[in-house]
Amino acid sequence: MAEAITRFVPDGSTVAIGTSLEPLIPFAAGHEIIRQQRRDLELVGPISDALFDQRIGAGCVRRVTVAWVGNVSEGLGHCYRRACEQGIPRALEVHDHSNFSISLALWAAAWNVPNLPTRTLLGSDILNTNPNLSLGFGVVHVGAVRPDVAVIHVQRADAMGRAHAWGPLGITEEAGLAADKVIVTCEELVDVDVTLSDPNRILLPETKVVAVVHEPGGAHPSPVQGYFKRDHGFYREYAEQSRTAEGFAAWLKTWVLEMPDRATYLKRVDVESLRIHHHQFSAPADFGDE
Amino acid sequence: MSNPTYTPQELMVAVASREIRDRDLVFVGMRLPILAYAVARNAHAPSARGLFEVGLMRDQPATGFLGTMGDPPNVAGALWATRMSNAMALMAQGHVDLGFIGGAEVDRFGNLNTSYVGDHAKPTVKLPGSGGGADIAVLSRRWVTLMNHERRRLVEKVSFVTSPGHGDGTPGWRELHGLPGGGPAAIITTLCVLRFPEQGGEAHLASVHPGHTVDEVRVQTGWDLKVADHVAETPPPSDSELAAIRRFDPDGFWTRPA
Numbered sequence: 219m220a221e222a223i224t225r226f227v228p229d230g231s232t233v234a235i236g237t238s239l240e241p242l243i244p245f246a247a248g249h250e251i252i253r254q255q256r257r258d259l260e261l262v263g264p265i266s267d268a269l270f271d272q273r274i275g276a277g278c279v280r281r282v283t284v285a286w287v288g289n290v291s292e293g294l295g296h297c298y299r300r301a302c303e304q305g306i307p308r309a310l311e312v313h314d315h316s317n318f319s320i321s322l323a324l325w326a327a328a329w330n331v332p333n334l335p336t337r338t339l340l341g342s343d344i345l346n347t348n349p350n351l352s353l354g355f356g357v358v359h360v361g362a363v364r365p366d367v368a369v370i371h372v373q374r375a376d377a378m379g380r381a382h383a384w385g386p387l388g389i390t391e392e393a394g395l396a397a398d399k400v401i402v403t404c405e406e407l408v409d410v411d412v413t414l415s416d417p418n419r420i421l422l423p424e425t426k427v428v429a430v431v432h433e434p435g436g437a438h439p440s441p442v443q444g445y446f447k448r449d450h451g452f453y454r455e456y457a458e459q460s461r462t463a464e465g466f467a468a469w470l471k472t473w474v475l476e477m478p479d480r481a482t483y484l485k486r487v488d489v490e491s492l493r494i495h496h497h498q499f500s501a502p503a504d505f506g507d508e
Numbered sequence: 509m510s511n512p513t514y515t516p517q518e519l520m521v522a523v524a525s526r527e528i529r530d531r532d533l534v535f536v537g538m539r540l541p542i543l544a545y546a547v548a549r550n551a552h553a554p555s556a557r558g559l560f561e562v563g564l565m566r567d568q569p570a571t572g573f574l575g576t577m578g579d580p581p582n583v584a585g586a587l588w589a590t591r592m593s594n595a596m597a598l599m600a601q602g603h604v605d606l607g608f609i610g611g612a613e614v615d616r617f618g619n620l621n622t623s624y625v626g627d628h629a630k631p632t633v634k635l636p637g638s639g640g641g642a643d644i645a646v647l648s649r650r651w652v653t654l655m656n657h658e659r660r661r662l663v664e665k666v667s668f669v670t671s672p673g674h675g676d677g678t679p680g681w682r683e684l685h686g687l688p689g690g691g692p693a694a695i696i697t698t699l700c701v702l703r704f705p706e707q708g709g710e711a712h713l714a715s716v717h718p719g720h721t722v723d724e725v726r727v728q729t730g731w732d733l734k735v736a737d738h739v740a741e742t743p744p745p746s747d748s749e750l751a752a753i754r755r756f757d758p759d760g761f762w763t764r765p766a
Contacts, residue, residue, distance in 0.1 A: 239562045239592075240578030264592065265561075265639045267576075288636035290538070291575040291761075295636065302634035312634075314623060316642040317561050318596040325593065337600065340687050341672030342642045347628055356686050385583045386563030387591045443583050450575040450761075498584055 222429035234365040234393040246436035271295035281311040292457035326362035327396035368397035379427025380413040385443035394422040522745035541608035607648035618673025618692030621666040645671030657697035674708035
């Protein structure tokens with residue numbers, strides 16, 4: 219993980235992360251970004267749960283291009299508020315989107331066109347504050363957003379970068395296609411026979427993937443279908459502790475900066491109590507050809 | 509609270525559930541509307557379907573507690589797991605009959621602010637933003653918002669229009685500006701229900717919740733509120749509505765806040 223972040227997420231990068239909204243959020247990768255003290259990042263996302271708030275509070279972020287930043291089950295993001303209202307720890311530029319318009323911005327980049335037209339956001343003040351949105355011919359033109367790197371967490375992947383993800387996908391496909399590079403973190407590192415047995419489930423072309431990191435539990439406290447439930451209590455504790463800048467600093471020290479490794483983290487959060495045991499496997503698809 | 513047998517949130521969920529008609533495709537969103545969908549589906553709207561912007565369609569409500577729409581119980585048994593843009597495609601085509609949006613500030617025309625309180629360049633409060641709210645506001649056939657009834661929330665003029673309602677209130681405002689959906693139908697608050705005329709315009713007080721008065725509503729509203737000739741009392745949650753709410757929110761995470 220450390221090597222992937224060092225090599226592919228330099229200072230100043232535009233990073234799409236948390237693209238499946240509430241599930242499959244690459245928290246382990248995000249925490250590594252904080253530990254390596256990345257600066258001047260632009261974060262791109264739809265509804266973006268506490269991981270955005272944490273990196274904003276840690277001073278990693280220059281701009282967010284985003285539909286929503288907060289704590290989904292608890293409400294406001296306290297670090298986001300401090301940054302926007304008081305410039306603590308630094309001022310933050312906000313390019314507001316809706317969920318639909320950030321998806322379109324990424325599809326525009328994926329298809330290599332300058333913008334895509336839509337009726338969403340007509341009549342919204344978001345048009346007046348985001349320079350990448352404009353009105354013309356009675357529709358909204360959503361300018362392309364091209365991330366340098368997309369970081370995604372999936373259920374399983376092979377070492378060649380073929381990632382299998384299931385459940386709702388949010389804006390992950392367009393984010394991965396729009397990005398120059400994709401970092402995959404996964405619950406299980408599997409043989410190529412597994413991924414290639416179901417090519418429809420491969421999320422993105424392997425040509426985009428620059429790193430695969432085997433990181434079981436790497437999405438905690440967000441859920442992973444078939445693997446882990448959501449840790450609602452962890453989000454609540456974060457919301458309470460991050461209410462003040464001092465509280466956030468203490469939280470960050472405990473859970474990120476002085477955490478020796480992810481294994482220790484997972485033990486401390488008792489990740490086993492969140493593991494899903496009642497499995498519901500889908501029927502296999504027959505790819506027979508003769 | 510004159511009736512201690514249910515909380516304001518439980519009443520809001522029950523009222524919201526009654527907005528859902530059978531066979532509706534409902535853009536469900538988060539928090540109380542997730543419960544409202546579950547209640548409706550178990551009562552008067554057994555053929556309704558729910559659509560979630562994370563990329564899900566469901567018929568039966570999830571059996572487990574949901575902290576978010578993307579939680580595993582909401583995915584298991586889904587009718588469709590997909591990408592967000594596919595869910596938005598249905599709404600863009602006018603296939604979403606009803607949407608729910610949470611609001612921080614609202615004005616008399618149903619314009620919602622979930623972005624900035626004060627100047628957006630130097631806000632006094634930075635709110636989380638649109639999420640799918642602006643999309644629902646523009647594209648769903650009709651929508652309803654739920655919020656705490658406080659004078660600082662029901663305001664003469666919102667600081668920022670995140671999700672447009674009926675604009676400046678002139679008839680046909682939405683059509684003139686190219687907004688395809690019908691706009692807000694109701695504001696459900698902790699005190700009352702405000703409704704909008706079918707063709708848009710200004711909200712009026714339609715019903716007051718048990719234990720509250722028209723005067724109380726007026727005091728807590730930041731504009732000179734239009735009041736219907738006959739303001740009804742909002743029917744309280746029925747026993748079966750309460751039972752359903754408590755089945756889907758067993759610990760009161762959403763409906764019995766600390």
